[in-house]
Amino acid sequence: MSKGLRVSVVIKDNSSVKDPASALGEAVGKLVEEAVKKVVEELARKYKLTVHAKQKISDKAGIRFEVDLPIYKEDKLIGIIDVKYLRYTKHARDKASWVVVAHRRLAASYPTIQRTAVVLHGHGWSKDAKKLIATSCIDVIELEPAKLDEILDDYGIKFVWHEKNAETPRESWKRFQELSNEEKKKIIEAIVEDVRERLEEWFRTRLIGDTDDVKLSLSFLCPEAKVMMSLTSFFEEH
Structure with missing residues (x-):
């Protein structure tokens, strides 16, 4: 485990x-x-980039959007990563649409942006919602609900229940409050291990442009990205 994790x-x-x-x-x-x-932050240091804290960024019309992790190179905005949680599928289309609006408007306003991505977690993200985001050329990196459930279950926290079930979330919330800081750090490290490789692949292919020996293993890619990867594979084979 990394020392000094806050x-x-x-x-x-x-x-x-x-x-x-x-x-x-x-x-x-x-x-x-x-x-x-x-x-x-680790990847930004490795590739000599800068990550700012959560920041409100204005598009060219002056509309501000909150970005979780804006990424800069020499003071130029080159990438955006947001983290979005959703429990109930009934909200999936609306939340996906808002992600698309925010990312596309910012990408249109800042020509230096090379790519944007969203890390999705929670049982509420439907396949259609993820496709809506990805086909707008915003890369989707998933923390699989089953994996997060497994991580939390190790600490006695149930993170999946029926919408009308009030007892399970009440007991799980009580257990969460009992977690020590050390236990929370261990949960964070388990999540880190699950997403690290895909985030590094994304950095290398999308922001650095290094595609050697890298196969971007995301579940949802925009059509343009799939075409480019197919062409790359074709020329490598021929």
């Missing part, structure tokens, strides 16, 4: 929480953000 998840007093499911989702989401941020 855990900045603020725990609310259980007696003041009216919706344990929402509180737990928010708290776990922050752990996922910490994990992705840790990997992205």
